[in-house]
Amino acid sequence: MQRLSLYYPVTPHIVTRIWGVPDVLYREFGFELHNGVDLALTHGQPIHAPFDCRVTKVAVEPNGSGLYVCLLSRSQYEFPDGMKARVEITFMHLSNTPVRVGMNLSVGALVGYGGSTGRSTGPHTHMASKRVHMTLWGRYKDAEQNTAGNTFDPEPYWNKLPAKA
Numbered sequence: 417m418q419r420l421s422l423y424y425p426v427t428p429h430i431v432t433r434i435w436g437v438p439d440v441l442y443r444e445f446g447f448e449l450h451n452g453v454d455l456a457l458t459h460g461q462p463i464h465a466p467f468d469c470r471v472t473k474v475a476v477e478p479n480g481s482g483l484y485v486c487l488l489s490r491s492q493y494e495f496p497d498g499m500k501a502r503v504e505i506t507f508m509h510l511s512n513t514p515v516r517v518g519m520n521l522s523v524g525a526l527v528g529y530g531g532s533t534g535r536s537t538g539p540h541t542h543m544a545s546k547r548v549h550m551t552l553w554g555r556y557k558d559a560e561q562n563t564a565g566n567t568f569d570p571e572p573y574w575n576k577l578p579a580k581a
């Protein structure tokens with residue numbers, strides 16, 4: 417079974433806040449640690465799919481994520497700890513998106529445009545990655561429980577190639 421390999425969704429790839437840093441700010445959202453990585457971008461800059469996936473959610477949370485898109489990997493991956501899981505990646509604070517739930521996206525497909533919607537102090541996207549297990553009817557649930565909102569650090573999985581060639 418394949419290992420997870422993530423293409424850079426935004427180029428140049430600049431992480432302005434790493435995964436897992438503690439901050440009391442996140443308590444309001446129910447967790448203790450930064451549950452994703454913040455990627456620098458400019459307003460309107462395209463964000464591209466980091467893997468082959470299906471769009472599972474497009475929604476707005478004015479006081480949190482802003483306009484966000486959830487992508488479910490088409491494949492299941494085997495992780496270094498032995499877990500086999502699919503991956504859900506969420507991009508937040510978008511200014512706009514052309515995608516709709518149910519769309520299949522290949523690596524590099526347009527996911528949305530950078531912005532600063534929701535709880536955000538400037539243009540960036542907060543990218544949250546979760547390992548998930550499928551349940552019934554195309555639904556899925558978090559595969560693990562932790563104080564970072566059940567997310568994992570994507571850092572070891574970048575293949576260092578831009579998603580959009």
Ligand SMILES: [Zn+2]
Nearest residue numbers: 452453454542
């Ligand atoms: Zn963030």
